[in-house]
Each structure stands twice: as structure tokens, then as C-alpha cells.
Amino acid sequence: MTLQTLVVVIASIMAVNNVAPIGAAVAIMLCSGGLAWLAVSREWLPVAALARLLEAWDPESPDMDGLRSGDERRSDNDVASLVKGLHGLASRIEGYGERERNFTRDASHELRSPLTVIKMSSDMLAEETSLSEFGHRSLERIRRSTRELESLVEAFLILSRESDQGLAEEDFVVNKVLRQEVDYARELIAGRPVELILDEPASFALHASPRVFAVLCGQLIRHALQQTDQGTIVVTVMPGSVSVINPAVDAPEPGSRRHASVDRHGFDLAIARRLSDRFQWPLELRSLPGASRVASIRFPNPHPIEA
Structure with a gap:
């Protein structure tokens, strides 16, 4: 931008002092403007490509290869650093999503199974006629705690999901x-x-x-x-x-x-x-x-x- 301004100023001075024809000065100004526009456009090409990639980004199916290959094609250090950072962020988000799916799937089964066993065992134990009064009170506490834990697990599984x-x-x-x-x-x-x-x-x-x-x-x-x-x-x-x-x-x-x-x-x-x-x-x-x-x-x- 500074070089283009300098060229315009020099061409204007040359035209005012009749050192160069006005047409030549205008042509110099237009050529410098065109070259500056081409230079800026070339610098913005990687940014525009990255913007198109992010606009079409699907969180459910992230295009990790697009970011990785884009990083190799670009020579601009700032854009390459930006792409590298986005690739790392996308990788972490993908890992979070995978852990969320694994947790909701595994916890749903692994936590509910022992709760079911406890409930069934409590019901069977409640039918024992020889159970003492203290045993009955303890059994009722177990059943109440099981009910509370079941509700808590249900709430956590709902909240652990990113979507509905x-x-x-x-x-x-x-x-x-x-x-x-x-x-x-x-x-x-x-x-x-x-x-x-x-x-x-x-x-x-x-x-x-x-x-x-x-x-x-x-x-x-x-x-x-x-x-x-x-x-x-x-x-x-x-x-x-x-x-x-x-x-x-x-x-x-x-x-x-x-x-x-x-x-x-x-x-x-x-x-x-x-x-x-x-x-x-x-x-x-x-x-x-x-x-x-x-x-x-x-x-x-x-x-x-x-x-």
C-alpha cells in the first residue's frame, strides 16, 4: 500500500512538472493500482478458501482431511498457523463428541444393570418373613436410596447429551x-x-x-x-x-x-x-x-x- 501511494505521488509530480505526459502518468497510476489489487487478491485467496470450508462445515461429519490438506497447500505463515489451530480445535471437538457418545451408551447400560439387580434383590429380600425390624428399616433405606440414585442417573444421562x-x-x-x-x-x-x-x-x-x-x-x-x-x-x-x-x-x-x-x-x-x-x-x-x-x-x- 505504501509503495502504491509513492508511485501515485511521483507520477502526479511528473505530470504537474511536465516531466512526463499526463497520459503516461495516468497509465502508471492504473498499472500500480492493478498490480496492488492482484497482490491483495492473491493474499486473500487462502482466507477465502478457508472461509468456504468453514461455511460448509458439518459438526456431525467434520472434514478433517480438508483442513489438513489445506494446511500443506498454503505457504502464508499466518494462514497456516490459523489452519493448524482450527485443525487442533476441530480434533478436540470431535474427541469430545466421541466421548459423549461412549459415555451415554456405556453409562446407560453399566449403571442401570446393577441398579436393576439391587431393586430385584430388595424385592426378594422384602418377602423374607424372618427379617427383623432393623432389617426392614435397613431394606427400606436401601430401596429409597436406589430410587434416588436411579433418578440421578437418569438426569445425568439426559444432561450429558449435547443434543436431544x-x-x-x-x-x-x-x-x-x-x-x-x-x-x-x-x-x-x-x-x-x-x-x-x-x-x-x-x-x-x-x-x-x-x-x-x-x-x-x-x-x-x-x-x-x-x-x-x-x-x-x-x-x-x-x-x-x-x-x-x-x-x-x-x-x-x-x-x-x-x-x-x-x-x-x-x-x-x-x-x-x-x-x-x-x-x-x-x-x-x-x-x-x-x-x-x-x-x-x-x-x-x-x-x-x-x-
Whole structure:
């Protein structure tokens, strides 16, 4: 650019001082401009080729060979460094995708299999007539923990997927799925002074994954159970939303056993938040007069239940 400017200035001075004809000066200016344009175009050719390659890039089927061969063809050091960096980034992303697929496939099988064995063994052990009262209490704790672990594994497998592929969507009635989740949750409060009620003043359907819906609502219900020592927890179905209300409780003393439990089980709510953000079902938390806490999920596209 500096050389072209210098040529234009010299040609202009020569034309003004009648050292060279005006036509010759104009021709010099045009030739210098053309040569500059060719030089710039040549420098931009590798960048344009790289832009076309990235524009046609398919994350599901990355063209790694295109980046590698492009790196060998280009002599410009800056562009070659850029291509090398992009090739390394694409390789890492491809590795992440492969690990994600391996994890969801292997964990789905390897984690569910022992859980199934534990559940079957617990059911068989529950039929033993000679089991002591202490044994029955221990067995119930095992069954509750198995249920919690099963829900946690389900949530992790859903969140570990980069996309929603593999989650079958269908039309389902939310009330039916909630009844099952409430029944499961009642097993977790056996022997505790806590009551769990499902209030259904409305009913609606969704076109989504019932599995995701069940895991999300189950996490909110379990969070409420862990935050409540006694009282009544109400799960309410309203038009286009589901809410979980747990009663007001006294603030736990710092360092107490209950304080540690509340902190640990806030993890359920964190999973619920991630699921709601992932599937764009807004989650709202608020407090009612008397310090009762409400967690509500709003579903943007509810469907009426056909007769």
C-alpha cells in the first residue's frame, strides 16, 4: 500500500512538472493500482478458501482431511498457523463428541444393570418373613436410596447429551406422569411426619419427552422432601404449569446435621434448573406469606386433553 501511494505521488509530480505526459502518468497510476489489487487478491485467496470450508462445515461429519490438506497447500505463515489451530480445535471437538457418545451408551447400560439387580434383590429380600425390624428399616433405606440414585442417573444421562437425540417425543398427559412420580416419592417419606399430596384442578398434555418431564418434576419433588422435616407438600397442576409447594420451616442452625442435609440436597434443584434451561421450560422459585416455598415450571406450549 505504501509503495502504491509513492508511485501515485511521483507520477502526479511528473505530470504537474511536465516531466512526463499526463497520459503516461495516468497509465502508471492504473498499472500500480492493478498490480496492488492482484497482490491483495492473491493474499486473500487462502482466507477465502478457508472461509468456504468453514461455511460448509458439518459438526456431525467434520472434514478433517480438508483442513489438513489445506494446511500443506498454503505457504502464508499466518494462514497456516490459523489452519493448524482450527485443525487442533476441530480434533478436540470431535474427541469430545466421541466421548459423549461412549459415555451415554456405556453409562446407560453399566449403571442401570446393577441398579436393576439391587431393586430385584430388595424385592426378594422384602418377602423374607424372618427379617427383623432393623432389617426392614435397613431394606427400606436401601430401596429409597436406589430410587434416588436411579433418578440421578437418569438426569445425568439426559444432561450429558449435547443434543436431544435419543429422547423420544410423544403426546402425553402430564397428570398421569405426575401421579407416578408422586407415588415414587411417597416411598422416600415412609415413616416420616411428611405428607405428599397431588392437587389436580387442571389437566393438560405436552408433546415432549415424558422421561425428561418425569425427571424434572421428580427432582423438584425430592428437593421439597429434603427441605421439609414435617408438614404437607402439595404438587399442583394448573393450566400450563406444575408447582411444588413445601411448608415453612425454621432456619437450621449452622453446622447442624439438618443444615448439612439442606446444603447437600440443593443439588436436586441445581439439576432441575439445568433441565429447565435445556428444554426451555421456565423454572420459577418464590416464597409465599409464612415463608412457604414454591417451585413452579411453566410449559409454553400445553395442549388440551381431547375427550
